[in-house]
Amino acid sequence: MRLSELSKKSGVSTATIKYYLREGLLPPGERISTNQADYHTDHLHRLRLVRALIHVGRIPVARAREVLASMDEDKPGTEDRVGAAIEALPYEPVNGSDGDAFVVRAQGTVAALLAQEGWAAGARSSGNHPAYQMLVDAVATLDRLGYPCDVPHLTPYAARAAELAVHDLNVIQDLDSPEERVEAAVALTVLYEPLLLALRRLAGVEECRRRYNSA
């Protein structure tokens, strides 16, 4: 399809698509003349993922390019890259307090939690990956502010997170190609985040209403 059709099908303006092409977020189309290129369904899928990362995930363009690169680099045509891509999703750190006592304690808590849950992937990261850093950061912040954040308090969260991960990967299982499954896994990880937070807030409001007859 031409650029104009790609724009129509994706709902993304041609100017924005051209920007993504320039920035290397979208692979170039197949040249069919000096100033025309042909785009395929793959471009449409990739464009949806780019929108998810930048628009919903609020991930800067340069970091989005890294996430896409971690998906593309090895073993094309297999799902082996899904986990690496999810792990590479960046986040905005809350505090620049590396190595303070709260961070050290949070690292211990997280290590104990991951061991308890048997999450080899997280343990293997040993502090290098954004998802792991984000967890340590979140625990350290809770601790610093004096809120409960020991392993027993975190366990119900880990259990629900594991159930949702199973659900997400079941959702993408029926997609046609490994490429689509890899892209959908990363996109859904990001796109379901605001959904989950919104539902948890509404569930909190509802639980307050039931307990305190409020709201």
Added chain:
Amino acid sequence: MRLSELSKKSGVSTATIKYYLREGLLPPGERISTNQADYHTDHLHRLRLVRALIHVGRIPVARAREVLASMDEDKPGTEDRVGAAIEALPYEPVNGSDGDAFVVRAQGTVAALLAQEGWAAGARSSGNHPAYQMLVDAVATLDRLGYPCDVPHLTPYAARAAELAVHDLNVIQDLDSPEERVEAAVALTVLYEPLLLALRRLAGVEECRRRYNSA
């Protein structure tokens, strides 16, 4: 306690505390001389909540003031305000596409989901509250990008959110005063958000490893 002690106990600099006082995020201390004031444990709790909202929740100062006001305004000394405060937590909207076909469809999906779950609080909001808007926005974005977002796909998320809300309110149940419980409920709603997202990402990495032997 004096300002310096409040600063030491909270880990927040005196300059930042003064800024919060000026902005009305923190109630004034009790004047004990022309240029000294006395602060109480209540100030320490409120300060922790302000940090949670602004630092972790990345909520602008003006909006944080609104959240605090919604906690304080009615029925002091009871938990009736918790739900209203959680519902009032602001979020950054993803798209300025009010009333387009995806938003209209998302409103229908959300209404059906809330009815199915029996969440009266959410249904009552009928579109006015941030948590409800955030949910509609998230569903419309999934739909616009062509990802699954019908009621059956959202139900597992709603179920886990409800379980976590029960867990959160159990955690705060043991706190001494209604004031503390109200503040902790709002603080934990915000502070556990990055924790939940981090755990879900790590759980995704782990589930990929198990399914695809990756990462």
